[in-house]
Amino acid sequence: MFEIRWHGRGGQGSFTGAKLLGVAASIYDQQYAQAFPSFGPERRGAPVLGFNRIDSKKITDRSEIDTCDYIVYLDDTLYDDVVLNDLKNNDAMILINTQKESWHDRIKCIDATQIALETLGLPIANTVMLGFLASFASNAVTKEACIEAIRSSMKPSQADKNIKAFEIAFDKGGNL
Amino acid sequence: MFEIRWHGRGGQGSFTGAKLLGVAASIYDQQYAQAFPSFGPERRGAPVLGFNRIDSKKITDRSEIDTCDYIVYLDDTLYDDVVLNDLKNNDAMILINTQKESWHDRIKCIDATQIALETLGLPIANTVMLGFLASFASNAVTKEACIEAIRSSMKPSQADKNIKAFEIAFDKGGNL
Amino acid sequence: MSRNAFLNGNEAVAYGVKLSRPNVVAAYPITPQTKAVEKISSFVQNGELDCEYMHVESEHSAMACSIGASSVGARTFTATSSQGLLYMAECLPYASGARLPIVMMNANRSLATPWNIYGDQMDTMFLLNSGWVQIFVEDAQEALDVTIQSFKLAEDVRVMAPVMVNLDGFVLTHTYEKVSIPSQEAVDQYLPPFKPSAHMMNDEEPMSMCITAGNQHNMEFKIKQHQELFNALHVFEEIDHSFNEKFGRSYGGVLEGYQNEDADYLLVTTGSVTGTARVVVDELRSKGVKAGIIKLRVVRPFPKEAMVRSVAGAKAIGIIDKNISFGYEGTIYTNVNSALLQRGLNLITLNFIGGIGGRDITKQNIEEMFEKLSTVSTSEAVDAVSYYNVRCSL
Amino acid sequence: MSRNAFLNGNEAVAYGVKLSRPNVVAAYPITPQTKAVEKISSFVQNGELDCEYMHVESEHSAMACSIGASSVGARTFTATSSQGLLYMAECLPYASGARLPIVMMNANRSLATPWNIYGDQMDTMFLLNSGWVQIFVEDAQEALDVTIQSFKLAEDVRVMAPVMVNLDGFVLTHTYEKVSIPSQEAVDQYLPPFKPSAHMMNDEEPMSMCITAGNQHNMEFKIKQHQELFNALHVFEEIDHSFNEKFGRSYGGVLEGYQNEDADYLLVTTGSVTGTARVVVDELRSKGVKAGIIKLRVVRPFPKEAMVRSVAGAKAIGIIDKNISFGYEGTIYTNVNSALLQRGLNLITLNFIGGIGGRDITKQNIEEMFEKLSTVSTSEAVDAVSYYNVRCSL
Amino acid sequence: MSQPVKINARTITKDEYFYGHKACGGCGESLALRLALKVIGEDAYLSLPAGCMAAVSFIYPNMAFKQNAIITPFASTAAVATGVAAGLKALNKNKLSVGFAGDGGTADIGIQALSGAIDRGEKFIYICTDNEAYMNTGIQKSGLTPFGASTTTTPAGKVIRGNVKPKKNMFEIVAAHGIAYAATASVGYLEDFMMKVQKAKEANGPAYIHVFSPCPTGWGHESDKTIEIAKEVVDNGLWYLAEFENGKFKLNKTPKLDSDVRLYLNAQSRFKHLTDDDIREIEALREEKWERLIKEWS
Amino acid sequence: MSQPVKINARTITKDEYFYGHKACGGCGESLALRLALKVIGEDAYLSLPAGCMAAVSFIYPNMAFKQNAIITPFASTAAVATGVAAGLKALNKNKLSVGFAGDGGTADIGIQALSGAIDRGEKFIYICTDNEAYMNTGIQKSGLTPFGASTTTTPAGKVIRGNVKPKKNMFEIVAAHGIAYAATASVGYLEDFMMKVQKAKEANGPAYIHVFSPCPTGWGHESDKTIEIAKEVVDNGLWYLAEFENGKFKLNKTPKLDSDVRLYLNAQSRFKHLTDDDIREIEALREEKWERLIKEWS
Amino acid sequence: MKDFKRVPVPTLERLDQYPLGSSCKSFHITDMNAGWRVFKPVIDKDKCVACYRCYLVCPDGAIHQSEDGKFEIDYDYCKGCGICANECKVKVIEMVKEAK
Amino acid sequence: MKDFKRVPVPTLERLDQYPLGSSCKSFHITDMNAGWRVFKPVIDKDKCVACYRCYLVCPDGAIHQSEDGKFEIDYDYCKGCGICANECKVKVIEMVKEAK
Numbered sequence A, B: 001m002f003e004i005r006w007h008g009r010g011g012q013g014s015f016t017g018a019k020l021l022g023v024a025a026s027i028y029d030q031q032y033a034q035a036f037p038s039f040g041p042e043r044r045g046a047p048v049l050g051f052n053r054i055d056s057k058k059i060t061d062r063s064e065i066d067t068c069d070y071i072v073y074l075d076d077t078l079y080d081d082v083v084l085n086d087l088k089n090n091d092a093m094i095l096i097n098t099q100k101e102s103w104h105d106r107i108k109c110i111d112a113t114q115i116a117l118e119t120l121g122l123p124i125a126n127t128v129m130l131g132f133l134a135s136f137a138s139n140a141v142t143k144e145a146c147i148e149a150i151r152s153s154m155k156p157s158q159a160d161k162n163i164k165a166f167e168i169a170f171d172k173g174g175n176l
Numbered sequence C, D: 001m002s003r004n005a006f007l008n009g010n011e012a013v014a015y016g017v018k019l020s021r022p023n024v025v026a027a028y029p030i031t032p033q034t035k036a037v038e039k040i041s042s043f044v045q046n047g048e049l050d051c052e053y054m055h056v057e058s059e060h061s062a063m064a065c066s067i068g069a070s071s072v073g074a075r076t077f078t079a080t081s082s083q084g085l086l087y088m089a090e091c092l093p094y095a096s097g098a099r100l101p102i103v104m105m106n107a108n109r110s111l112a113t114p115w116n117i118y119g120d121q122m123d124t125m126f127l128l129n130s131g132w133v134q135i136f137v138e139d140a141q142e143a144l145d146v147t148i149q150s151f152k153l154a155e156d157v158r159v160m161a162p163v164m165v166n167l168d169g170f171v172l173t174h175t176y177e178k179v180s181i182p183s184q185e186a187v188d189q190y191l192p193p194f195k196p197s198a199h200m201m202n203d204e205e206p207m208s209m210c211i212t213a214g215n216q217h218n219m220e221f222k223i224k225q226h227q228e229l230f231n232a233l234h235v236f237e238e239i240d241h242s243f244n245e246k247f248g249r250s251y252g253g254v255l256e257g258y259q260n261e262d263a264d265y266l267l268v269t270t271g272s273v274t275g276t277a278r279v280v281v282d283e284l285r286s287k288g289v290k291a292g293i294i295k296l297r298v299v300r301p302f303p304k305e306a307m308v309r310s311v312a313g314a315k316a317i318g319i320i321d322k323n324i325s326f327g328y329e330g331t332i333y334t335n336v337n338s339a340l341l342q343r344g345l346n347l348i349t350l351n352f353i354g355g356i357g358g359r360d361i362t363k364q365n366i367e368e369m370f371e372k373l374s375t376v377s378t379s380e381a382v383d384a385v386s387y388y389n390v391r392c393s394l
Numbered sequence E, F: 001m002s003q004p005v006k007i008n009a010r011t012i013t014k015d016e017y018f019y020g021h022k023a024c025g026g027c028g029e030s031l032a033l034r035l036a037l038k039v040i041g042e043d044a045y046l047s048l049p050a051g052c053m054a055a056v057s058f059i060y061p062n063m064a065f066k067q068n069a070i071i072t073p074f075a076s077t078a079a080v081a082t083g084v085a086a087g088l089k090a091l092n093k094n095k096l097s098v099g100f101a102g103d104g105g106t107a108d109i110g111i112q113a114l115s116g117a118i119d120r121g122e123k124f125i126y127i128c129t130d131n132e133a134y135m136n137t138g139i140q141k142s143g144l145t146p147f148g149a150s151t152t153t154t155p156a157g158k159v160i161r162g163n164v165k166p167k168k169n170m171f172e173i174v175a176a177h178g179i180a181y182a183a184t185a186s187v188g189y190l191e192d193f194m195m196k197v198q199k200a201k202e203a204n205g206p207a208y209i210h211v212f213s214p215c216p217t218g219w220g221h222e223s224d225k226t227i228e229i230a231k232e233v234v235d236n237g238l239w240y241l242a243e244f245e246n247g248k249f250k251l252n253k254t255p256k257l258d259s260d261v262r263l264y265l266n267a268q269s270r271f272k273h274l275t276d277d278d279i280r281e282i283e284a285l286r287e288e289k290w291e292r293l294i295k296e297w298s
Numbered sequence G, H: 001m002k003d004f005k006r007v008p009v010p011t012l013e014r015l016d017q018y019p020l021g022s023s024c025k026s027f028h029i030t031d032m033n034a035g036w037r038v039f040k041p042v043i044d045k046d047k048c049v050a051c052y053r054c055y056l057v058c059p060d061g062a063i064h065q066s067e068d069g070k071f072e073i074d075y076d077y078c079k080g081c082g083i084c085a086n087e088c089k090v091k092v093i094e095m096v097k098e099a100k
């Protein structure tokens, strides 16, 4: 079972990232997945969370996710070093959208906003971060499934651009 | 325990009669009494019932009253011979406001409307029937208590007339 | 000095309210509660009671106005019944969560559909989870006394919870009997003006009320409310004592046992049917049958310990329910059974459902119940739930 | 042909509704139900579902409109949650007394005050006396399937009662998972259009509905409703079978036992917590602990016989309540205890209260519950009610 | 709109659709219902909330309506009626849904459902039978109880003498919703009332009629004076006959504003405590109202 | 009424009474609240129903109001507010009770309590912050959602494209109650709004203000355009500034009725699906409305 | 013309004889209201001018026109309110005291 | 002028430390909103003409006039909506991208 947490800000599409991952794993990889948001009274701009569980067996666990295999940040201003404690094991890692270089061996960095701006023309980095994640989490989800998930969730013109963004990030991750 | 039923028509004041009797027995005779109406969706003009229980001991029974010591009719058009079956014992009796003569040994008749018109100027016969009842039911309530009850429940001018009406009927009953 | 008057249950409550000097009354008319609010408004229009009487446009607003008034520390009363009680349902846990000491009279009446204005207890039983203290009274005197006591109970710092006083529709609300009305001075001594609690809105330290508590905090708020509601049990016992000292009337606290000490067969009753059952128990006792009654006065908080203690010696208990939880059984039956199971009491309990939609429960019915209890104690092959005074074959 | 989709519980219900082809949908938005009605309205605005969608101004009207629509024989759906459910409370026994086969989704959510939008089951438990069939589902697939089944159940001539489908707020309503969506053809075969019942208003023989039945008749109407509601138990079992035959999914009827056959320690669960408990039971079983689950699917009518049968062999049972009846205990606990007492089952039962106001119930919590059950079976000195995942000392 | 047939006692159906009910003798509401139903016809589906008319007409096993009819929750006349309409529409039945409610059920507890139903814009008719108090429960003040009237919750007491609030203006509130058709009426002018019901039937959307309906029991007048009183109140201008159509108001009848309101008030015991000052206030309110009405609506 | 002080940014108190709330950046409602409270003052008792403003301001343990404040049941703003007023009065406290509710909480589920409260006639202020949908629950259609707008329950679908119903006329509905003071306002004209709040404060009975309050999240406009949009909607006549005082209506501002409504509509994604026909319909509705307003109110 | 027949009170000996739900056939009239009257209206048919007024104004619909054009009262349902008598312009309806 | 002090989050170790009822002191501000911003407004104080406009229009009340008459932003509570910058007639407020 893989457990993943997404950090973003209301309006940034982090939960869409989690949903795409869920679609990829469950519908196109024929596995099982959950995707669920955190939800609070704070409004657009406030920090929000999204979660995934992925497994080859049916998932019935409905409790909250504490420790994770992957933690994804769509916005580096949200990051705080204490989350390193939330990682499950030695393979687990944190993926951050930032212009900075990694400052910890469990942290992988990518300037996803830049990639998004270049490929989509918008600073919406969720598909980029999905690509980056997929490059590491190959046991959890396949690249192909992610691409199918993106394709099935958007208008074709949008999908093409997002798949491109996804692939750039996927390759970046593979080369780290 | 005395159990009494009043028959009238919505608007004729039969339940006021029952209340006066209750006040008399419980407040002025220092006994215990209940007075309760029947209540239905039918409107003014429709037949209604009122009930009394009177006892020297505290009354806790809350069930309906089936058989009675006295049954009082404020309007003879409501009377039907089957109610003879609702009388408790040989002392029990039915008191009817009517111009007719009694047609049964358990039935006592009085032209209460006539008395009311003469004394009150109105065809409201409840205090008359109370007087008639009190003349028979001396074990249940005293004449004095009834008079006090009437006095305490009305404006003095009204009370005087009603007491007069009461007394005429009380005397009529005593002379039967 | 107290004085006697011939009052029905509605009027008795109205006198209890008047003597308690509420600051605000907000109520909406509904049969069979109307005479209570009519009497109160006549007190107000006659200048005998100095309070804000709000002619609201619905029961939801009756309770919402009560919440508003109580939240600034005003002593607040309202009254309703049946459809009205359910129409304000949303506001009931609202008020109890806010710990507002509102007192409400409920005239127990059947729920539509079919429509019916007569008394049964389905309305109140619908609301057992509302966080309100729920008290049932047996006669007009108890209605008056408990109304006064309810303000004291609701406003006690250990309780600080809304209280519902339940009167059986018609059988209590419309039946006149002799009632002793205490003097205003005595009640003023017994129930001084309410000193608003610090959690209410006030000028000195402004408060935010009926706030949000997310999943980080909510559970603790609710457990606190739950645990403190239990205080109503012993505070009500205290109040029963202090009221008795002052006014010379005691009702036995959260429940009253009648001939229960040595009873083999016990009936658990709520409200007015208790009185009828007393008559039957007296008769049975005179015939040597060891029958008794547990009159359950407080249904929430549920007096589990007192109940278990009072019935422990019996051979069989019958629970009279003037309600049905559709698709299960009478609600008080369920509640009592749970208490017994938890204490490992191996008692036989039977559910006697009657009085639905105003159907009479006769003395003969109650005799039959005791009869059934005495047979079941030797045979187990009976149906747990039975109905009384049904007019057709089932 | 069915197809897989990644849906949350709200959307799953919306698909279930669409496939059931209701004639009228009347609903009012409230978190966490909104996505269900939004999805349904998008089906309507896109022409994918041909029905009258009523934008009502409140939940009381949502249910009143549903009553109106259903009373002329229209297949009718509505959805609500929490405050909304209580705001329509008056209309619930109204509809059930009228025997209207309305289907309603309820997103289980905490009740104010304090306000809280997260899931617990206090809202539904408030309404156990409403005469509605109350079903809890565990995941999005079950939510979709039970929505379709609910129309079949509600409209069955033996039942003819409104049905409430309960989904834990957020945990089910907002969690996406893989769901198989049946084809419209298959559902059309399984659930043909509703043939209005003769007791509804119609052109051939005009009817008067929601009438008055005085104290002469009312009790019999209510007993009839009560007795016939019990039919929902076996009809739901039938439906579970026929659905399984058609769609290949069964959920076990009124309750599902999981590892319960030989279990020493059983947990009674409702809704989503069942899934988490399954994980724990699997673990415990792998360690040799005989743990099991009774997933209570239908809470009204209460499956007394099935419950008693399923737990009879256990040493101790724990009942998880995501609700508190303030001043007593968890409501399901009360209900289960009553069943056990009536059957003379001398079992130890404990009440595990958790998940209030959206508080997580963790796997460790559930382990602790089983742990507690295994100790209590040898010792009686425990408190019957305990709370899980509380963030302060009590 | 089709060419209007003159509607009167001779042209309406001879069939009765409301019979054997248990209303008080001389009940104005029951007369309004009886005649409205004759205009509306046998096919309509009726919704009535709790209130006198429902209470006296659905007493199992004695059903007084010929049409399909349903009692609604007290707050829900318009919601149930539009639910019925939606159901009928969805089932492709071209029938009319009609709600009848009292003043309390309309102006107080039912106003939200009514407002929502009008706002949804689907066709139905709503008729408010206004007897100026909660009669079914025993004459309590409603939002439509007029200034001065004594009711059981606004008795003529020692410090407050009767109801101190004026009547809520339901007709204009409804009109402000931009309703397709609205009208006021009185059982004192029955042909006018029936004509308005006919217009409501033909309206292209929600329609509302507010009909003044004396209640001998609640108002304390002789049961044979119902019509007289309902006519007098229009003639003296304490009530008015008006319509709202195509977004415009229209007055149907000009009263005698100098007439003595005592003729009306003294016939009813609910006004018997009024002082000369109170009566002057009532006359002042009348004057104020008509000044505005005449200016704005004629 | 006392001599009105000119109310503007310089004369209002510098104290903040609404701070640290969790509304979206650029939220029009929160601006309306903030400024209204500065006029109303520190002493008032506030009642807010469920809705964005309550949701973002009472999140334990973070309380954003300085005043006494209570969240009310969603349907109950005016009932709780008048209950508060009655309680304060009974306790001899001379304080002001003020209700704030959204469009949904006012025109839909709260209209009954509001109607009842106005009818009771006791002094309190009610401010409706109108963002034209149920925002707190995620942008569902309310009775005040304008024609054409796409919401989550009236999405721009294939057969029904957005909301097909016009906006309910709350201002006139409230005025028809004969309220002491009512006004419309917009956060595009803040001084006007504050002046009206001051008038409401001085009114001799219930007062109602309906303030147009853009919602960047729900309307899909940039968060910095809130005021611009709220000004444009007044300037182009799709919304209006008016008052109802002493029983009379008064227009405060005449719009440019020939202006292009696209400037307003195109700034918001909720209107992006509108066709030219839709826009013509919106313009036609504007024309129709103003014809009446100018005729009747000026 | 009253197109209904009074029907007998239903037999209710078993639960299944009770209605399903809270429903009943419409116009299911089992009852009379005759007993409500204290006075009863009597039309002097000879003087009646058949103006329809009494028929129109009766809240109980208890007056109908018979074959011969004259107006008749259904005393099973007339409550004796007196409106017809009061409204008859030619004053040919008299209210007479009921007697048993 | 903001006359409040941010208060610490209350200690909640025992049930009796929780509020009675669903109440809390008003203006009990425990939180900041700084983290919500993506852009932050920066006032060029030298060019500011102290017109009060930005202060008036800020939905968060995050702008106040300081002693020297100039306008200042409380960045603990500014959400970066940009209204102030958009409404400043002399355009002296600039929105600058936040950086961690």
Ligand SMILES: Cc1ncc(C[n+]2csc(CCOP(=O)(O)OP(=O)(O)O)c2C)c(N)n1
Pocket (backbone or CB within 6 Å): C029, C030, C031, C059, C083, C084, C087, E029, E050, E051, E052, E053, E073, E074, E075, E101, E102, E103, E104, E105, E106, E131, E132, E133, E134, E135, E136, E137, E142
């Ligand atoms: C929710 C609810 N509250 C109160 C009642 C009680 N009730 C029934 S009818 C009625 C009065 C009806 O008054 P109105 O609408 O004016 O009709 P009328 O009886 O005068 O014809 C009341 C208060 C109820 N049935 N339901």
Ligand SMILES: Cc1ncc(C[n+]2csc(CCOP(=O)(O)OP(=O)(O)O)c2C)c(N)n1
Pocket (backbone or CB within 6 Å): D029, D030, D031, D059, D083, D084, D087, F029, F050, F051, F052, F053, F073, F074, F075, F101, F102, F103, F104, F105, F106, F131, F132, F133, F134, F135, F136, F137, F142
């Ligand atoms: C009885 C009830 N029904 C539904 C809700 C859910 N609800 C809470 S706020 C809200 C929408 C509020 O909309 P509006 O009044 O316009 O205020 P806004 O959020 O737009 O400021 C809804 C539907 C509720 N809290 N209570």
Ligand code: SF4
Pocket (backbone or CB within 6 Å): B043, B044, E022, E023, E024, E025, E026, E027, E028, E029, E030, E052, E053, E056, E131, E135, E136, E214, E215, E216, E217, E218
């Ligand atoms: S009380 Fe009035 S409205 Fe009700 S039935 Fe009698 S006369 Fe008609």
Ligand code: SF4
Pocket (backbone or CB within 6 Å): A043, A044, F022, F023, F024, F025, F026, F027, F028, F029, F030, F052, F056, F131, F135, F136, F214, F215, F216, F217, F218
């Ligand atoms: S959603 Fe709209 S109304 Fe709600 S806080 Fe955000 S901007 Fe304000």
Ligand code: SF4
Pocket (backbone or CB within 6 Å): E025, E026, G041, G057, G058, G059, G060, G061, G062, G063, G073, G077, G078, G079, G080, G081, G082, G083, G084, G085
């Ligand atoms: S007396 Fe009344 S009920 Fe009888 S016929 Fe005349 S109008 Fe009708």
Ligand code: SF4
Pocket (backbone or CB within 6 Å): G043, G047, G048, G049, G050, G051, G052, G053, G054, G055, G071, G087, G088, G089, G090, G091, G092, G093
């Ligand atoms: S009102 Fe008189 S004249 Fe006219 S039909 Fe009736 S009885 Fe004849």
Ligand code: SF4
Pocket (backbone or CB within 6 Å): F025, F026, H041, H057, H058, H059, H060, H061, H062, H063, H073, H077, H078, H079, H080, H081, H082, H083, H084, H085
């Ligand atoms: S950016 Fe927005 S929140 Fe920040 S100071 Fe400017 S107006 Fe206020």
Ligand code: SF4
Pocket (backbone or CB within 6 Å): H043, H047, H048, H049, H050, H051, H052, H053, H054, H055, H071, H087, H088, H089, H090, H091, H092, H093
């Ligand atoms: S709006 Fe601009 S000029 Fe005016 S005070 Fe603010 S920064 Fe200064």
Ligand SMILES: [Mg+2]
Pocket (backbone or CB within 6 Å): E102, E103, E104, E129, E130, E131, E132, E133, E134, E135, E142
């Ligand atoms: Mg009325």
Ligand SMILES: [Mg+2]
Pocket (backbone or CB within 6 Å): F102, F103, F104, F129, F130, F131, F132, F133, F134, F135, F142
């Ligand atoms: Mg809104």
